[in-house]
Amino acid sequence: MALLADPDAPTEIAQRMAQMLPDRLADRSGPGRRFDVVVVSEPFTAGTEDLSTLTRRIMDRGSEGNWDIVVALTDLPLHSHGRKLVVDLSHEHGLALLSLPTLGGFRLQKRARQAVEEAVLSLAGPRATGPEGRTGSQPLRGPFIGRLVPIRPGQVGEEEIADLRYVVSGPRGYLRVLGGMVRANRPWRLVPGLSKALAAALATGAVATVNSTIWNLATSLSTPRLVIAMVGSVALMIGWLIVDANLWHRTDEVSPEARKRTALYNASTIVTLGIGVILCYVGLVVINLVWALFILNDRLFASTTRTPLHATEYWTLSWFVASVATVGGALGSGLESDEAIRAAAYSKREQERRSMLRDDRGD
Numbered sequence: 001m002a003l004l005a006d007p008d009a010p011t012e013i014a015q016r017m018a019q020m021l022p023d024r025l026a027d028r029s030g031p032g033r034r035f036d037v038v039v040v041s042e043p044f045t046a047g048t049e050d051l052s053t054l055t056r057r058i059m060d061r062g063s064e065g066n067w068d069i070v071v072a073l074t075d076l077p078l079h080s081h082g083r084k085l086v087v088d089l090s091h092e093h094g095l096a097l098l099s100l101p102t103l104g105g106f107r108l109q110k111r112a113r114q115a116v117e118e119a120v121l122s123l124a125g126p127r128a129t130g131p132e133g134r135t136g137s138q139p140l141r142g143p144f145i146g147r148l149v150p151i152r153p154g155q156v157g158e159e160e161i162a163d164l165r166y167v168v169s170g171p172r173g174y175l176r177v178l179g180g181m182v183r184a185n186r187p188w189r190l191v192p193g194l195s196k197a198l199a200a201a202l203a204t205g206a207v208a209t210v211n212s213t214i215w216n217l218a219t220s221l222s223t224p225r226l227v228i229a230m231v232g233s234v235a236l237m238i239g240w241l242i243v244d245a246n247l248w249h250r251t252d253e254v255s256p257e258a259r260k261r262t263a264l265y266n267a268s269t270i271v272t273l274g275i276g277v278i279l280c281y282v283g284l285v286v287i288n289l290v291w292a293l294f295i296l297n298d299r300l301f302a303s304t305t306r307t308p309l310h311a312t313e314y315w316t317l318s319w320f321v322a323s324v325a326t327v328g329g330a331l332g333s334g335l336e337s338d339e340a341i342r343a344a345a346y347s348k349r350e351q352e353r354r355s356m357l358r359d360d361r362g363d
Contacts, residue, residue: 001069001120003039004061009184010073010100011041017113024113025120035120040065045074051088051097054078055161059093069123071096071116075184077177077264080154082257083167084177087119090161094123101180102168108183122164174264181268182275190276191283197237197329198280204328205288208321210295212304218320219305219313226319233326234281238273240330247273277326284325289318 003021005014018037025035044057054072062070078085078099088097096119103111154167168176191198208214221229242248249265251258296317298309307313 001035001037001071002062002065002067003037003116004044004058004070004072005039005041006045006074006076007041007043009075009186011039013100013109013112014039014041014073016109017116021113021116021120024117028117028121029124033124038065038067044072045076049076049078051078051080051085051162052160055088055090055095055097058095058097059090059161062093062095067094069094069096069120071098071119073098073100073112073116075100075180077101077181077261079257079261080165080167082260083154083169084173085154086166086168087115088162089119089122089164091123091163093161095161096120096123097162101177101184102173103180104176105179105183108180178264178267178271181264182271185268185272187272187275188279190273191279194276194280194329198283200331201280201284201325201329202287205284205321205325206291208324209288209292209317214321214324215301215305215317218317219307221316221320226316226323229320229323230281233323233330234274234277237277237280237326237330238270241273241277242269280329281322281326284322284329285318288321288325289314292318292321 003014003018005011018039021037022035026033029035040061042061044061045054048054054074058070058072072095074097076099078097084102085097085099086102087099089095096116098112098115098119100108100112103115154165156162156165167173247269249262249269251262253259292314296309296314301307301309301313305313
């Protein structure tokens, strides 16, 4: 059997999975069964999100490799009749297509392994016959289905290759897919991707820490005002990145499904950037605190603010300076190239999808 994986995160997941998958499948399928697993990294989703097209690509690739079973992994969110696709199965052709974002943002490796195990055992098991004589609708079992509520069977068109489909829907399904998309984007990569913005923020913070006006402001602000300053600076940074790098997704389609898909993509953008900016903010607080401990003079601070320099003052000043520095970092982010920000904020599949949409609008 083969694990056909999109480049980047799906390939990494497939390679880790392949190390233990043969033994686990052999143990669960009974004596005498043996599974050889190979990992093939190819961009099989390039240029399309259509399920019929993707399954035909997988079928053609399986024929070329002469594999009995092919399980394809992608980090693109796929849709079927207004619902988010989890897995497509074609027992006749020995194919499975798994959309990783629908597994959520936590314990992705374990959940993906469970999904692949159940899919392979279903494809390799005895054929089931439905009420209308249609073969191959062997349902999935095990912890994959039992724990990942609200996964349930979905509608499959007669013209499609798949004979069994699982989807998620409802608020819990939406949040699960959103978490999976953010996980695929790996927002922590935004921190090194904003090197020029961070340099501007650090410079702003270093100057603000030794400014007596900032000392007076920090000591006079209440905790709610400090929270408002923090939220406002983070929101300003996120908004500036979206506008400056043109990260907001728009669609010319008017269907409800297209609008929902657009809202999901934009929500994933906001959450991805939000996590990345918050990580930067926390780093600024720590760096400003260390700088303040090193540079501030308690007598000068007390004579200027009429407040002794204790641990609370160090923390309050570092917190407020981080908000000021984040605003400075937002201005510095304008020095970054749009491609650098997109590369830091999005997975490889998402970058390709957005590039394809831009090319279509250009045509």
